Amino acid sequence: MLGQGFVSAAAIAASVxxxxxxxxLSNQEKAKRAVWYGIVGMALAVVFTALGPGIGAYWLMIPMIIAGAVIGWKVAKQVAMTEMPQLVAALHSFVGLAAVFVAWSADLERRRVLAVRATEGAVEEFSAFAALVATKAPDELTFLQLEVVFAIFIGAVTFTGSVIAFGKLAGKVDGKPKQLPGGHLLNAVAAGLCLLLAIAYLNGAGFWTLLVLAALSFFIGYHLIMGIxxxxxxxxxxxLNSYSGWAAAAIGFTLSNDLLIVTGALVGSSGAILSYIMCKAMNRNFLSVILGGFGGTSGPAAEIEGEQVAIxxxxxxxxxxxxxxxxxxxGxxxxxxxxxxxxxxxxxxxRAAGKEVRFAIHPVAGRLPGHMNVLLAEAKVPYDIVLEMDEINDDLPSTDVxxxxxxxxxxxxxxQDDPNSPIAGMPVLEVWRSRVVIVCKRGQGTGYSGIENPLFFKDNTRMFYGDARDSIDTLIPLIE
Known part of the structure; x- marks a missing residue:
């Protein structure tokens, strides 16, 4: 077992x-090295936390760590790049559920400490965490209760929200927005009841308040994401990435674990910043996305004229x-x-034939930010020809194909053209301004979001139907 000094030093190193x-991770060329930084940092965090003062029950902890590592390795090895968004959503759900369990455990230990104090017993007979709680003054115990409430609420919302997001991304849950009768009013009522339960809990109500609080929060997470x-x-x-970070930070405060606080804050803030960037790229208000998604339109969508011409x-x-x-x-x-x-x-x-070839990446292409960049890097496409939307949109009118x-x-x-479209105002790649547009598509469906695309009916657009890989493989030998 190591002293607190070693644990603190390791926490600083892991945080860095x-x-x-x-x-x-903001740079494709440095991404692999950045991933290894994260792996080493997490290894330091786990090892030195496990060896820190007051930690025991290694007979249970070590098998659980090994089992978790093996399961994680096997799952990650089996997940294809196309399924990475689903994996990320699933991992977020684990963090949320862990926050709920830790918060429940923390309150049970708090109650045990108070019971021991009332009988003037020895707290040392309980866990290391109970001993930590025993050192807290009354106002610090109140703050601990606030941490518990926050961890349960945000953790439960993160858990069920992430499960539904996983289902929608995996195609196991209908991708269209769906809500129960009452819509957002149900979420507001549930949130209000959560607040009342939190007040009751802080004023001495029983453990049942935390159980009901978690149940209502589970519902909010489910209903919120189902409506998107x-x-x-x-x-x-x-x-949800941001939510999972704040949930981790909350249980970090509860456990007086500085590393968990820092790590959770990093994840929470970076996820929030990324969410803002994504909303800006879609010309969407963050609250409108969370509360309704591509909800309604202000009138009938514009009629689409013409026909899809195959090639x-x-x-x-x-x-x-x-x-x-x-x-x-x-895409x-x-x-x-x-x-x-x-x-x-x-x-x-x-390129060998002397053509100028570049890639245009929209910020929300795919099911996860950076999804397309990762796939192209995996296929060894040169980084310097992969450009963001703002870098290439002005060049599209002078592009041949x-x-x-x-x-x-x-x-x-x-x-841009239809104010009643669900995506009205969203910045897009203006490919229709080029001389010829070839759309490689399986069929004439509307795609994942269910929104019709007038591009497919334009005079300079040709539809290249079929599986993308088979179509491109057929095309390659014909290039001179």
Whole structure:
């Protein structure tokens, strides 16, 4: 067992590594090193916390750590890149549920300490945490109760919200917004009851208040995310990331664990910042996303004229062979088809033929921020030709051919042309301004969000139907 000095030093080192990890993830070239910073930091945190003063029951702790590590490793190895958003949502749910359990345990220990004090017994017979609670003054115990309430509320909301987000991302739950009769009023009533229960608990009510508080919070998380449409899921995932961080920080205060406080605050603040960035990229108000998603429209959507004109691989190849500049817009359809390696090979062949090839990445492409960047990096697409929306939008009018692979909302002109569209005002990639647009798509459906796209009916658009990987593989040999 190590002294508190060693544990504090390790906590500082782990915190620095976590900060370096977050900073490095902003750059594709440094991302792998940043991930290792996080891995080493977490290893330090776990080992030195487990060896710290007052920690025991290693006969139970060590098998649980090993079992968790093995399960995590096996699950992560089996999860494809297309399923990474679902995995992230699932991991958020674990943090939320852990916060609820820790908060319940903390209050039970608080009650045991108070009972021992009333009988003038020895607190040492209980856990290390109970001994810690015993050192607290009455006002500090009140603050502990506030921490418990906050941890239960935010943890429970995070748990059920993340479970529903997982279901929507995995296609196990309908992606359309759904609410019970009463809509947001139910959430408001549940939140009000949570506040009343918290007040009752702080004034001496029994443990039952925390159980009912958790049940109501579970409902709020479920109903809140059920009411958010699939198109808003990237923001929801980053929001839940923030929630899980604040839940971790809350239990850090409860356990007097400085490292957990710092780590939770890092995750919570970075998730909140990311949520803000995502909402800005979608021209959405954060509260409107959380409370309703791509909710309603102010009137009927504009009528779409024309028809979708199909093209075969030979026609696409002819357009590419005659082009000098090509822009590729990847979307979730590319991830589902696992077409990134085929796209990388197409890019290599086009560049070898003297074409200028670049990628246009919308901030909310895919189901998770940075999803497309990770897939392209995995396929070894050069970083310098992968550009963000703001960097490439002005170049699209001078582009000969744009290839859209499995994208819908992020290239939808209705965002600019139709004030009644659910995505009205959302910044999009203006691919229709290029000379030719090739849309690689499975069929004529509206996609994950259910929003029709006028781009598919424009005169300069051709629909290249089929599985993205098969379509690109068919196309590659025809490039001269």
């Amino acid at each position: 590594l976590f900060i370096l990890s977050l900073g490095g 449409g699939g198109a808003d899921m990237p923001v929801v995932v980053s929001m 075969d691989a030979g026609g696409v190849a002819a357009s590419l062979n005659n082009a000098d500049s090509v822009v590729i817009v990847p 979730y359809g590319m991830a589902v088809a696992q077409a990134q390696n085929a796209v990388s090979e197409l890019t290599r062949k086009l 744009v290839i859209v692979i499995g994208s819908n909302d992020i290239v939808n002109p209705a965002a």
